[in-house]
Amino acid sequence: MEQLAFAGLEPLVERRLLIRKRDGRVEPFNKGRIYRAVESAFRADAGLRKDDPLPLALSEKIEAVAQAVVETAMALAAYGEELEVERIQDLVEEELMRQGYHSVARRYIVYREDRRKARALRGDRDIYGRPIATLHVTLADGTQRLLDADRLRRELMRACRGLEDRCFWQDLFQETLSSLYEGVREEEIETAMILAARSRVEREPAYSLVAARLLLGRIYREVLGQNLLGWDLQEQHRQSFPQFIQHGVEAGRLDPQLRSFDLERLAKALDVSRDLSFTYMGLQTLYDRYLLQVDDRRIETPQYFWMRVAMGLAIAEKENREDWAIRFYDVLSRFLFLSSTPTLFNSGTVHPQLSSCYLLTVEDDLEHIFKSIADNAKLSKWAGGLGNDWTKVRATGALIRGTGGRSQGVIPFLKVANDTAVAVNQGGKRKGALCAYLETWHLDIEDFLELRRNTGDERRRTHDMNTANWIPDLFMKRVLEDGSWTLFSPDEVPDLHELYGQAFEKRYVHYEKLAEEGKIRLFKKVSARELWRKMLTMLFETGHPWITFKDPSNIRSQESHAGVIHCSNLCTEVLLPTSKDEVAVCNLGSINLAAHVTDRGLDEEKLASTIRIAMRMLDNVIDINFYPIPEARNSNLRHRPVGLGIMGFQDALYRLRIPYASQEAVEFSDSSMELISYYAILASSELARERGPYPAFKGSKWDQGLLPFDTIDLLEKERGGWCEIDRTIRLDWTPVRESIRKYGMRNSHCLAIAPTATISNITGVSQSIEPTFKNLFVKSNLSGDFTTINAYLVEDLKRLGLWDEQMLDDLKYYDGSVQPIERIPAELKELYRTAFEIEPRWLIECASRRQKWIDMGQSLNLYIAEPSGKLLSEMYMLAWKKGLKTTYYLRASAATTIEKSTLDVNARGIAPRWLREKGPSANLSIQRGPRQGACSAEDGICESCQ
Template sequence: MIQKMTEEWLVKKRDGRVAPFDRSFIENALEKAFRAEQNLADGQPLDKDIKQDIATITDELLEEVAPLAQTPTGITVEKIQDFVEMGLMRHGHFRVARRYIVYRAEHAKIRALRPPVEIAEEEEPAQPSLHVTLDDGTRIPFDENRARRRIAEACRGLDAECSVDELLEEVMRSVYDGISRTEMYRAMILAARSRIERDPAYDTVAARLMLMVIHNETLGQHPGADDLERVYRHGFEHYIIDGVAAERLSTDVRQFDLQELGRALKPQRDHQFKYLGLQTIYDRYLLHIDGRRIETPQFFWMRVAMGLALGEGDDKTERAIEFYDVLSSFRFTSATPTLFNSATLHPQMSSCYLTTVSDDLDHIFKCVQDNAKLSKWAGGLGNDWTNIRATNSHIKGTNGQSQGVIPFLKVVNDTAVAVNQGGKRKGAVCSYLETWHLDLEEFLDLRKNTGDDRRRTHDMHTANWIPDLFMKRVREEGEWTLFSPNDVPDLHDLYGKAFEERYEHYERLADAGKIKLFRRVTAADLWRKMLTRLFETGHPWVTFKDPSNVRSPQDHAGVVHSSNLCTEILLNTSKDETAVCNLGSINLRRHVVDGKFDQELLADTIRVAMRMLDNVIDINFYPTEEAKNANHRHRPVGLGVMGFQDAVAAQGISYASEAAVEFADESMEAISYYAILASTELARERGTYSSYEGSKWDRGLLPIDTIDLLEEQRGMPVQVDRSSKLDWNLVRQAVKSHGMRNSNCMAIAPTATISTIIGVTQSIEPHYKHLFVKSNLSGEFTQVNVELVSELKERGLWCPDLLEALKYFDGALAEIPGLPEDIKARYQTAFEIDPHWLLECAARRQKWIDQGQSLNLYMQAPSGKKLSGMYFDAWEKGLKTTYYLRTLAATQVEKSTIDINKFGVQPRWMKNKSASSAIDVNFNREAKQPAVVSSGYAEGDACDPNNPDCEACQ
């Protein structure tokens, strides 16, 4: 039938003549190519299977060329030869195809050097106009149909939202001769990515295309659904072998039953990732050899699980599978250092290191060196510098005067920049100073953009470590005295009433002339300067010394002298102990099932998560002995949360509501309850931590009990609800019977990167915007609130005009006319929510937490009075720390390219609504990209939540 059809087909030769199509020319060309590759003489017979392949390739080619060959102008010789090449490769004859390509290229050169003559088609191949360059340098003809098939596969099931033709058309505009396969995939991904703002379904398309890139790189192919599990499991053992041989994986991974682990892999979970999550792990987390990724997403999760199960004895394979299931289902995620380094040759898996610097030159520079070592392996740093004597203090050894703490902080700043964690992220450190230190006012100016640059630290974070007495003096409009630590050596280790008594004693000594170096200021003026610098530069952060110490479970074993890089870790430090904390976060969204908070699922997640966190302590690579000693002695961990906003939305609740406050209370109570129980179970199995005796746990005091202690020390009430819903007698009895495995159990970290990986809102943050551009080390990415778009679609409201209005109003709904009020109420963004709700939720959490929380505060129209009131509110509610202050810029990013006037009198999303709701804003600006909103006024140094240089929250 095909042979009869070809009798009317035409071929256009190179000289312009049109001749009848002849099938034998194709078969002869294929036969010559095979003979050339196998070095056969003309008379030698070809293998029977090869003959069959030639016939099959020819039949397939006839089907493909039919539409062109039946036209009046016919199909060109070059196009036929393109199809021959693709047919050879489709059947796996890559060497033959390469020989055929070389043959065509040689004859193209010959034709360029001599006048054209008429030659037989099978002997005169011509170079096609577009080629793709393979990894080994081989050039093959570009196949538009292949690109279409890949895009169509990525759009499968999304036909109503995504256009294959549109995507292909955009990709074709990016294609050039010699384009690499990697660049082809990048073009397809970028085409999908640029349309995410139109419809979140394009995020799924981009994620599927990104997954093809990862699978091709790691597995050598992108297997179909039917073959995925077999290829995945077959590739897992090869991955382990290659990783160990290349010294990317520890040889200890050979201790596991690799076949059993391979069978436990769930390849379909690769599709849980959003595009940005896949791009992030590809760029920064998946292990690679010479730039080629060797891990798929599920290999990655299993590698992390294996690293955390290495100390589990004979049960390590079963435990690794248990850990893998919790990690890969997105119920819990370990912190970035664990994801980076688990099961590698340097398993530095701890997140935070806290040090106290002594007033001794040797120790100062030892701490700087320790910072470099700790930062090298992805640890975030918190340094307490309060011990260092102030400017103009006497130095006995040289009989000179000290330059104070500021020059040393400059060294710390430059060290953090120099050690960038292996190129994965910038080194980051936060320096703390107590509010009574004589160098405090210069400390407040460290982040300014003006002044002597030798006394500025533009890359280092700073925080005030504020005693309660200072807050009382501000309220009373009293005076405050600044001292040099060498004159008041015990203040550093005192807190509560003991601090107040001793501080007032030193003030009397200063008044009597017995302390020469001091300065007296108005407390309210100093407070005003602190808030002004915080507003202008984003620093120093406001953290509170007394609640951090009074409520610490380890008050018998030392003093909390500072928090960490992100203000959630509160552990004792000394010259001999560098505090260490291992972090991980529960995805609250995964624990809201069918609109209800599933505490049974949460309990199971926490049991496994606490075991993983505790295992880190024994497996961990410690860059310094002080870190190793402290972590083994006290065994603190920090179980936190992320996706709080998503969990609230999944229950139909607004963040700015009593219901959200109640959920913050309920969820944190449950986490505290089950985390403490899990630690007691580990203590029963493995024993208590070595400094347990004498701790608050040992004395029968749980975190909820310590609020009374804080009230007693302050002499004033702590304004927080004390109610509970669970039976805490069970927990008290478990602690009494078994003790605790971990000195500290809970801390809420920022989770900026790990929440990006699993695709939820970070930590306890409200929605920043519903449409914005997020920047990180992987690039810039449009982010859309998928849940909002889904609800708008269900109500028939989502349309291009509404998208443009959302851009115009900078990703917020409040000013968009005609949208239902219930949607606006439930989808308020961070700057629309009154800070009262953020503080109330935080206070309800804090009553259950034995450490702290990274609490960002947002203010849309800040003033000195509002800022002061907000931070006093935080203090009165018993919060231990706060983190960034984020304020809207005075002006927004300029908008371009959208003619908003096309909305007309009535927006499309308001069809069938009364005209009284019609849009009444004169849109005279235009918008192209979602606005990236700056976070600061004035000098503009305040942290932008999407600033890729801000690694404190990455």
């Protein structure tokens, strides 16, 4: 009891013992301070927080060390030694070592060093006015200067301005000081401040904004060459903008045409306050990969970047270029709409390859096969995502008439295409990105299914290339009927590739009859269900091939008169005709749906304005674009397709308080997409009035008076049923029909929903139409690992007084799920269900409602928490019946899990299922190994679209 009293809150003071402070003052010796210092070291070593209860055994150890230090100090004083603070701290270190607490002693040594740095940075001085300690900063030229602590304070205070109720610059200041060392480089100080803010994001999402502002300081210094605060920053941006354009032109990075703009006027339109909208991940992504560099130095700030992109897209304007550049800049810099990554990379540069996706058909000819592979390389060099149709290439064992030999089939050529995509990695900026498509009746389909397996002959594996099944409706019917399915070599059934719907069915049955009669040499009869089962097994095991549907893609195409759609693109949302002479091209961009939502719903007027400007930007891409091959230019100028999509769908639901797994979400998906479709199609017709319709307009479904939702009846007729699509129409489409009848359409296609893997990160909203992956997880991309926490959830928990350390630990323990946390109300559990907690039927139903209005497709990921063969089959069969044209990744397990090394997993009783399965080491680090249904969006592959 006597020892416990010594450890109480009231320090015991030995009045006869004095101690000299560092500044020369003399104070009574305070035993309690020694105890608290020792306690802090023991707590740090044991992983205990300041407010955690102290185990009795640990308290006794602390007491023993502290008491021994006091007795030694008193003995030294009795012998006449004048005690100083540093001497007492030395005694603590020695006593910890003497009693065998070596790890605690190391903690205490680190504590002393951190305190020393803090004193140095505060500028503390001794009794003679000399600095107690000093810390020098190494400048870029190798010289050194004393660290300016006041500057650090000011920068951290500026970064927290407006967020003071949630973010505390004092804490960031102390943590930054503790991480510095003598001779630290300037850029390391910047990094230390950013890391201090980053480390707090999981507890307070607003620290992401603070980290972004600190990174902005680095960007401003790098680009503008000086430290700028407050109003000076705005003025400096405007004064330096013409020099930025001139510098970029002289360095060979910017198009000389940019100098012909009224640069002074554009400079006045810059609004630097919009930089404050960035989250850290968004700005870091922009900094690492989008801002132009010359000699490894950024030459543009974020607002210069937006204006440079806007100017590049306004070059095509014949009148009022500055007006349009400013309008483009406004929608980009306010995060209302973002162009796709290739456009952001290259707009306004000397190589304006702005298009996102290229689709090409490979002919059954050796010369054309290798021409197509070379075309892939040229297109990939300039950041294009590729979709290849390989169905025409003859199958294994087919006769080669020229040599009399037998073909090795399509697989060896796919291996070459895969290695080409690896070698030509989008100009060194991102991984090469390619998806190969094969129709389900091709004789090599079974080998095609196994291309992504990790076992087998490596010469017949394509680990870096995506693959997709191009499935005719007849196959799906045969699966439902438990019928047989016949595989053919395309050289013996050449017209199947060009047919769909009832025409395909009639011809396919005819070829089956010829095979039975022995009039077709090379074929194989299999069970449709067995082949379907293998397709789904490989999809679950490897994530490929994706399930895409040939017939709805063609039957509902607005350009069925211009040719057959033989494949989709890299991300399954672009659906355009291809041929030997035409490589289809699509130009993408996405509306930030969340930025157009109020508490009452969508802001229709704001949405309409954004869409009109966005459609003009997308149409301009077609005329400005650099085309690596002539077939792409021919196709794009003839058809002029664009793909306007959306991102932030989940954010919009949160703001409207609508759970994703609900009928309300389905209805919102329907009504919001109808509005977007309405104004996008109308905008294209208005552009046709100004600029003329696209050359291939005559004979199109547009020309026939058919809008995308009108084609549902055609699909149902061709299928003979099997079309469970809602037909509700809310708007009066008469003005749109009248405009098309009078002026035509500027673009053959207007709508496609891409993954937005990167641009949604830049804007700080949820990807595309995706549900929340997890409420707390680590997102990995080419810019690093980023702790991602659901800020909407945090705000709701704060409102209810539930956001605390325990809640954060619970979220970590349950891998970002709120469902097992008893304290959270049922209403919030429904609202914050994560992707694996939402039944797939809700995702499919929402997608079906959107597909009603979309003239191309959607990048639709599907999630399953506990997959089974039956569930997979029902899920994809439902997608087909609901009229979806394509699906994308099957995500069957998480990409990453949140760090759990600070948690006591045994404190909650039985460990979670993932931990029991993976073993105790699974909680030590971020998980990111190979996984089932692996999606590469976080790794940058999907970014070729966005």
